[in-house]
């Protein structure tokens with residue numbers, strides 16, 4: 001992988017998308033500071049300059065069907081989870097791809113794909129991992145690697161550790177093994193909890209059973225004794 005460090009960018013995802021044609025597959029754009037970091041659902045991503053990893057990986061023509069694009073979420077999620085495990089931390093994956101430790105968010109991802117017919121042509125996989133930041137004034141529920149381990153990590157080195165794991169997993173993008181690693185680490189897997197069905201606007205008690213190959217979250221509704229399948233933004237976790 002070809003790593004490019006920037007002192008400051010608006011957003012590593014925006015930079016990658018602006019010049020997508022110029023960045024070959026395997027390019028990594030990492031920023032010490034993002035002035036307009038972007039999160040899911042049009043939210044901002046806040047990160048103290050010089051304290052965390054904020055980077056994007058450009059992948060092109062990996063031969064993935066657009067219908068299987070959830071596998072990119074699985075790949076990055078398992079890579080981040082394995083990275084954190086390397087430091088002795090015990091993360092879970094909150095579907096589709098937030099990483100939590102002890103009930104607090106340590107990493108968010110924004111995966112933006114461009115399609116070529118029925119295939120994913122290019123993918124910009126933006127990843128923000130909180131590494132050395134200790135206070136999160138804008139966020140109620142965040143944590144970082146240093147808060148988990150008590151030890152600061154040099155960012156360049158941490159990115160190398162992550163990319164090494166990512167590169168090893170990449171050939172397994174389409175494998176059952178990757179899917180198992182993703183499913184086994186799901187937040188609340190097999191545990192009874194409360195959910196908000198945003199389409200019907202009702203709350204219910206259910207158990208996460210896994211993620212279907214099309215990316216929908218599978219929850220057993222205990223009140224209605226049926227399986228419910230949700231796309232992103234169709235269900236909320238009640239804490």
Ligand code: BTN
Nearest residue numbers: 011037038039040108109126128
């Ligand atoms: C989220 O949880 O809402 C997704 C956050 C994604 C943040 C990363 S940081 C690197 C990349 N560049 C961005 O502007 N966003 C992603």
